[in-house]
Amino acid sequence: MTGRPSRRQLFGVAGAAAVGAAAGGAIVAVDNEAPQQPPVRAISPYGEHQPAIAGPTPEHAELVALNLLPETDKAALGRLMRLWSDDIVALADGRPAPGDSTPELAVANVALTTTVGLGPRVxxxxxxxxxxxxxxxxxxxxxxxxxxxxxxxxVMVGADDAVSVVHAVRRLVADAKPFATPLWRQTGFWNSTGADGRPVTGRNLFGQVDGTGNPAVGTPDFDHTVWSSDGPEWFRRGTTLVVRRIRMNLDAWDELTRSEQERAVGRTLSTGAPLTGSAEHDELDLQARDADGRLVIAENSHARLSHHSVNDGRRIFRKGLNYVQDNGPTRESGLIFLSHQADVAGQFLPLLARLDAADALNDWTTTIGSAVFALPPGFQADSWLAHELLS
Amino acid sequence: MTGRPSRRQLFGVAGAAAVGAAAGGAIVAVDNEAPQQPPVRAISPYGEHQPAIAGPTPEHAELVALNLLPETDKAALGRLMRLWSDDIVALADGRPAPGDSTPELAVANVALTTTVGLGPRVxxxxxxxxxxxxxxxxxxxxxxxxxxxxxxxxVMVGADDAVSVVHAVRRLVADAKPFATPLWRQTGFWNSTGADGRPVTGRNLFGQVDGTGNPAVGTPDFDHTVWSSDGPEWFRRGTTLVVRRIRMNLDAWDELTRSEQERAVGRTLSTGAPLTGSAEHDELDLQARDADGRLVIAENSHARLSHHSVNDGRRIFRKGLNYVQDNGPTRESGLIFLSHQADVAGQFLPLLARLDAADALNDWTTTIGSAVFALPPGFQADSWLAHELLS
Structure with missing residues (x-):
C-alpha cells in the first residue's frame, strides 16, 4: 500500500539472496521489478525427531492440551495420530489439510511446525x-x-505468522473432535532476531536474556540431554516436554533497582553476561567473590541454581514464549516455560526442586500451570506419529 | 540455533539487498560471513499525518482505550500528549522511552508505530x-x-514483532497512569505478505480477502476519504477511527457450501475477485445477472452493500486485525474492524446502517464492541500531538 515493505516482503527478496548465499556467497541481482524467487521457509515434517524441537523458538506458537474422550481406546488414538500426521504434512507444506473449510488460510513459507505430545494417562x-x-x-x-x-x-503449532498458527490449530483440534476435547490453550510469542537481523537468544518480559544456558544444538551434550536413548523401544529418539505457565509480576519487578534485578538473576540485564563475565556465553565463575567477600553470582541467584554444575551435571534444553492474558482492562504477563529432556524425573525434577527451594526470582514469579508430555520421535513419509507405540 | 534462519534473520540480508534495489536494481553481494547491513525498518514518527494510518496493516497490533481520570483537565491532557509524543519518538527509534524499566525490550527495526486518538467526551x-x-x-x-x-x-501500537508491541504499550499505559486508566485492550494480528513475499490484501478468519474495496493510498480519492479538510482548524490533516469488535461464528460459517459463502460475500473466496470478475481488483458489475435472471452479486451480498456506488459515493478506508479470545478451552474468533474516514457521521454511519439492515454476513457475525476516536494530525520534531487543540 505504501512504499514501505513488510518483513516478509523484504524477505521475498532475501529468499533469492539466501539461495545465492547458500551456494557460496554468490553475487545476486536484485531488481524490484523482476519476479522474485519464492523464499524457502518450509520445514520438512519428516525426520528422526519431531522437527520443531531442536529448531529456533518460533515467533508465534499455540499449545493446546486435550483430554481423550472415554471411548477413545488405543486403536482410536492410532487413528487420530494417522489423521494428525497427514494434517502435519499438509500444513508444513502450506497446503490445506483434508476437509479444511478455510483452505485459503493455508499459506506456504511461514516456517510452520507442529509438535505432538502424549500425557502420562495415555x-x-x-x-x-x-x-x-x-x-x-x-x-x-x-x-x-x-x-x-x-x-x-x-499439539503445539509454531510459525512466523500468527494467522497460520490459528488456522493450523483449528484444523488439528477439529480433526481431534471424535477422539479428544480441548482442556487448555496457551498462546505465546518470542523474538529471536536482533535489530540487525542476526539470531539472538531472546528476552522474556522482565527484559532478561532467557535461554543462554542451553546445550548447543548438534553437540553430543545436546543429544544426550534431549533425546531418549533408553526406556521403551518406541520412545528412542523422542523426548519429553514440561510446560509451565509462569506468571510474572512486572510491577513489583520494576520497583527493584537494576543491581537488585541483576543480583537476583546473576546476569547483566543489558547483555545477559554472567556477573563474572562480559559476554552472554561466558562461562559462570561460581567461586568469584567481590571486595567484600560476597559471592558475585549470589547463592540464591537464578543463574547459579539453574546451572548444570550445581545440578550434578544434569541439563535441560529450555525455551520460552512470552504471554499476555487480558482480563478486561487489566493484564497478566508471563512466560510459557518449555523444557525438553530425555527424562523428566531424572533431569528436570531435581532442578525444579532446587529452584523452588531457593531461587531469588520466586519473589516475582508464580507458576500457575504445569503439564508433562512424551514427544514421540519423528516420522517418515511412509509412516505416522507414534506408530511404534500404537500399531 | 539451527541452519534455518528466521524471517527477520533473512530480512537482515534483505536489508542490504533492499538498499541496493532502492538505488536502482543494483547488484548486491551477499556473503553470510560478512557483517550484514542493519535493515532499515524504522518509520518516522513525524509527519503531516500520524504515520501508521496510511501504512500497511501491521503484523501485530494492540489497541488500548483509556478513560480520563476526573481530575484530568485540559492542561493535564496536554501534559500527557507531550509525554506520549516523547515516548512515540523514542519507541519508533528503538530507544527506551524515559523511565523505561525494561529498556532492553526497546529494539529497532521492527516497524513500530504508535497512533493516538481522542474519544468524543474529551x-x-x-x-x-x-x-x-x-x-x-x-x-x-x-x-x-x-x-x-x-x-x-x-493508543494503538503496531509492529513486526509482538514483544515490541507489548513493551511499547506497557510504557505508554504507565506514563498515562496519572491522567487516565485503561478501559479495554484488544490485540490482533494480520498477514499482508503472500507466500512469495509480495504484499497482499490479507484475509480474515473466514478466509475472505478483506479490504479490497479501499481507495488506493496516495490518490486524491484516498486523501478526500481519510483526511479532514474542514471542521475545526486543529483537526485538519487528522482523521477519525471507528473500532468495531466483530465476533465471527466460524463453526456456523463452515457449515455453508462454498457457493453459499461466496454468494454472501459477493466475491470468490480463492482470489477475492468479485463474482462478476476474475481478479481481486476487478470493478464490480452490480447489474450483471446469471442465466436465471438473478443478480450475480446478490442484493444482500456484503460486496454490493459496502460498495461506494450504492452509498452515494461515500467511501471509507478500512483495515482489520484478526483476533482470538480464549475462555479456558473454548475460543472466540473475530475481526477488529478499523475504519478511517474524515467524518464518521457523514461517511461511516450510512454504510453501517445499510449493512445492519441487510448484509448477508450478519447471520455469522456479531458486533460486540464499538468506539470512535478523532486521530489528531501528525507532529514534527519541534512539536507534539494535538498541540493545536491543547496548547
Missing amino acids: FELTGHKPPGLDDLPVMRHDRLEPAWSGGDLL | FELTGHKPPGLDDLPVMRHDRLEPAWSGGDLL
Missing part, C-alpha cells in the same frame, strides 16, 4: 510409558490452576 | 469537537459489551 491405554513421565509434584511456590494444567495430548 | 474539556464524532448508535444486530466499547483516549 500410557494407561497403551503401556510402554517412558520412565519418569509423571505429573510434577506441586511445588511450594506453585499456585496451579486446573485451567492451565495437565492433559492427555498436546 | 471535547467536553477542550471544545472544538470534529463534527460527527459521536458514539455510534446501537445497531439492530449489535450486542455491545461495555468491556469492548467507548473510551476517552486510544
